Amino acid sequence: PASIAVTSPNSGEIWQVGSSYNITWISSGTSGTVGIEYSTNNGTSWTSIIASTPDDGSHSWIIPNAPSTTCLVRVSDTDGSPVDISNAVFSITPSTS
Numbered sequence: 008p009a010s011i012a013v014t015s016p017n018s019g020e021i022w023q024v025g026s027s028y029n030i031t032w033i034s035s036g037t038s039g040t041v042g043i044e045y046s047t048n049n050g051t052s053w054t055s056i057i058a059s060t061p062d063d064g065s066h067s068w069i070i071p072n073a074p075s076t077t078c079l080v081r082v083s084d085t086d087g088s089p090v091d092i093s094n095a096v097f098s099i100t101p102s103t104s
Contacts, residue, residue, distance in 0.1 A: 009036035011082050011091040018095035022070050022078075024102040030056070030066045032082045032091065037062045040085045047075035049096060059085050074101050 011034040022028050030043055041062045044053040060066050062084075076098045083090040 009084065009089050010034060011037065011041065011084065011089045013080055013082050013091045013093050016078070016080055016097040017093050018097065020097040021100055022097065023100050024070050024072050024074060026102075027067055027069050030068050030080055030082070032064055034062055034064065034082075034084075034089075037084045037089070038086045042083050042085050043068075044081045044083070045071075046079045046081070047073045047077065047099065049077040050079050050081075050092065053081060056080075070099055072102075074099050 011032055013032045015031045039062050040059045042058050043056040045056055046053050077096045078099050079093045081092045
């Protein structure tokens, strides 16, 4: 069966607004493209990061100005399944500059 597993951010990371980090995942048997979203309210609502990107296990993300301690990332096959979400929340912190 097809599978996706988010590997970063996956629990407790602290990512700073305006900095670039790599969202990473492991997958097998997917359609070849994935969509990536983030939540700042523990999964109540989701915002798209990119609607479709090659399923190559990594996507660079410039952190938006949305500080929160209850953030999650969701990676989904563009055909709808499989889907995986960060195992636990991570934080987005304000820029220090």
